[in-house]
Amino acid sequence: MESRDKEPEMAGTVQSLLRGLSILEALSEFSVRGATLQDIADRTKLSPSTAHRLLATMVEAAYVTRGKSRNSYVLGHRIIAVAGSVQLRTAHLRVLVRPHLEAIAEESGEAAHLVALDGRNSVYIDQVEGPRMLRMSIRVGSTFPANTSASAKAILAFQNSDEALRLIFSNQQLKRYTRRTILDVDHFRSELRDTRERGYAIEREEIEDGISCIAAPILDRSGTALAAISVPGPTTRIMHPAPERLGAIIVAHTTKITSILTAARAPGLAR
Structure with missing residues (x-):
């Protein structure tokens, strides 16, 4: 029988580290009651034996601890300290x-x-709910694929280097979430050109059918983007009758x- 842990290898990666990080991400999605071994195995697609071995290592290092029930796991104090340092780095912005x-x-x-770019992912730094807020599993710290x-x-669209763009589209098999998901770097570059021309970006049902998003950049003194403000919602509200009104609201701010x-000369995002 083929192991459920079997994944395509990526050049330059350490598979056990990637698996351990996937466990930390899974644990962040559970409440204070914690997650059982089976919860984690189901969420990460790892075998229970592999998940248990990695959890034991992270418990020993205090990145994971036992929950109120001895059969559950929660994030430990060391990972909370690491997360706190990230919060401090973005506090001014x-x-x-x-x-x-x-x-x-x-x-x-x-x-x-408020969203920043972190490698191949966009990450939510802060958020404010609106009266018509779309009920999605979006919270501070959530990440989603940059493409x-x-x-x-x-x-x-407002950065001078292509390094981040190359990272997003290299050395991995990008997942197609909808028929509109952008998997081609040239297509993505054309989106960046359109974004520069209009001053804001549009995502048209590229991660979930029926959901679209508009975002505009926050720039530093050199005109380089530090972060962005985004407003996602049902396509019927975001794109109709036209996205220009919402785009103008975000760009004004x-x-x-x-x-x-x-x-x-404020520091924005510390680097």
């Missing part, structure tokens, strides 16, 4: 952007998010944030 997220949520009726992300388009960062 979150404080600056928060009032604008609140205003966008009120003006648009949708949830507004499906309006935020990644907004950020990459990202322009103000950029002006503050530029005038104050």
